Amino acid sequence: IELENNAVVADPRNHRQPLVCPNIIAVGSLKQAYKGADVLLHALAECRNRGTNASLTWIGGGGLLDEMNSLAKRLKLSENVNFLGHIAEKATVQQCLDNADLFVLPSRQEGLPRATIEAMARALPCLGTNVGGFSELLEASYLVPPNDAHALADCIQSVIASPETLNQMSAQNLKRSRDYLSSNLRQRRQAHYHYLQGQTTQYHLGMPNHTNNQE
Helix, strand or coil: CEECHHCCCCCCCCCCCCCCCCCEEECCCCCHHCCCCCHHHHHHHHHHHHHCEEEEECCCCCCCCHHHHHHHCCCCCCCEEEECCCCHHHHHHHHHHHHHCCCECCCCCCCCHHHHHHHHHHCCCCEECCCCHHHHHCHHHHHCCCHHHHHHHHHHHHHHHHHHHHHHHHHHHHHHHHHEEEHHHHHHHHHHHHHHHHHHHHHHHHHCCCCCCCC
16 A cells, blocks of 8 residues: 555644534445445444434445445435445545545455545544454554444544544544655665565575585
């Protein structure tokens, strides 16, 4: 995963008040269910029942799109949820991220989630699940078990109630996302290659000099 300079904003966000009606965004394919869109919808319904009227924008298309729209309707969330489908233009995705308050991706399985890194690069506070590479990116307090809409609702409500927490998340995420800038990755790769070269040279210099004597 490499980010270009224009993918990363200059400054973290500055929240002065709790988020009463947070604008949540998620980016993930709806070809299969492992991104957890259904979990997020159930979490939003629980947040609403607790008095938090959150909205959701989901970017990503696939065969589950109609099913997720139907689920949102059954949960009486249709007015709060907007499934935008696949968006090819990076600038449009970045604008959607910039307009959001919180990025949430409740994946059931994951590698290193690129969408989360791209959201972090826009200084967005982010929540995920404790699967795959999320733990390399986010603090444990911002991760929930997969398939647990109740825990996700708890986490959403906890972070949006604290401007200090949101600001801390924003600053941390922006800082970590810069590790994935192309220029920084090149420097890290070069340093790693030099380290491996040095270790290999030391290994060979330390090997005993065996000679093969045949009589």
